[in-house]
Amino acid sequence: MLAYTVRRILVSIPVLIVSTFVVFLVVINSGDPVANFATSRQPAPSPAAVAAFARHIHADQPAVERYWNWITGVLHGDFGPSVQTNLDIGHDLFTRFRVTVTLVATAMIIALVLAVLFGVFSAIRQYSAADYIITFLGFLFLSMPVFWFAVLLKQAGIWFNEKTGSQFLGTIGEQSPYLDVDTAWNQFTDRIGHLVLPTITLALVSFASWTRYTRASMLEVLNSDYVRLARAKGLRRGAVMARHALRTALIPLTTVTALDIAIILGGAVITETIFQWHGMGEMLVQSATTLDVYRTMAWLLLSAVVVIGFNLVADLLYAVLDPRIRYD
Secondary structure: OHHHHHHHHHHHHHHHHHHHHHHHHHHHOOOOHHHHHHHOOOOOOOHHHHHHHHHHOOOOOOHHHHHHHHHHHHHOOOOOOOOOOOOOHHHHHHHHHHHHHHHHHHHHHHHHHHHHHHHHHHHHOOOOHHHHHHHHHHHHHHHOOHHHHHHHHHHHHHHHHHHHOOOOOOOOOOOOOOOOOOOHHHHHHHHHHHHHHHHHHHHHHHHHHHHHHHHHHHHHHHOOHHHHHHHHOOOOHHHHHHHHHHHHHHHHHHHHHHHHHHHHHHHHHHHHHHHOOOOHHHHHHHHHHOOOHHHHHHHHHHHHHHHHHHHHHHHHHHHHHOOOOOOO
């Protein structure tokens, strides 16, 4: 498995280079930050100041040279210059990444647990009233746009706080600005309160589709010959479900989860914007608005690494879930 992991990582490097180069060309041709700098300031900057700004963001260099300088700088921890001269892109990226990881990881864990529980239960109780209810809820949440669902939950949180006279459900930011930093319990409960609504937004949308995959996969496995043989041999129903059926049924869910990580990151951008979290979503919106090329590329590069990493982990989990799978 170690050799397979190394091969996958080596294959991912040229994929990452080619994809970042294509995206880099798209980003630098999406707008002119130098022209934006020259026209958006009052009084208008001098030609010398505009030329200095162009040199600062390397806009005076050919595209290939700009990309080479950027990618080699990334290898040394330098993510390039920002249009905000006093901003360290690397520090800003990883500070915001910690915020986004908290949201995305929590939402994915909740979505996976719910998808497995409801998907397996729905498969076992096929065509029952509970199965129809779970199916209805799955399609309901699947049909909801993320931005609309997030706004709906935000308004519900505001209504809840007003009716209860509390501020437990945070609707703005990942923590309260007036928080007593000396009290660890206050910090914990405040962060949990701000995490509830954004997490529900991402978790329920992902849970909806993952439940359908789990149900379909579980039904297929339950009707397979080896499961019927295990039950015919007298094994307990719980042992058959846990040791034989569920492990195999989780393989499609593992694949879908790895493929959906890009969609979840996109949903996190919308969710963070609506709930005003200072994570990677806000960073992408700000960098796209100000035509900040290297800040945008830093976000895209880290997102690409996360997507590739999740797909590698999914491939490795196949061997854990199904002992018949071996990597040479």
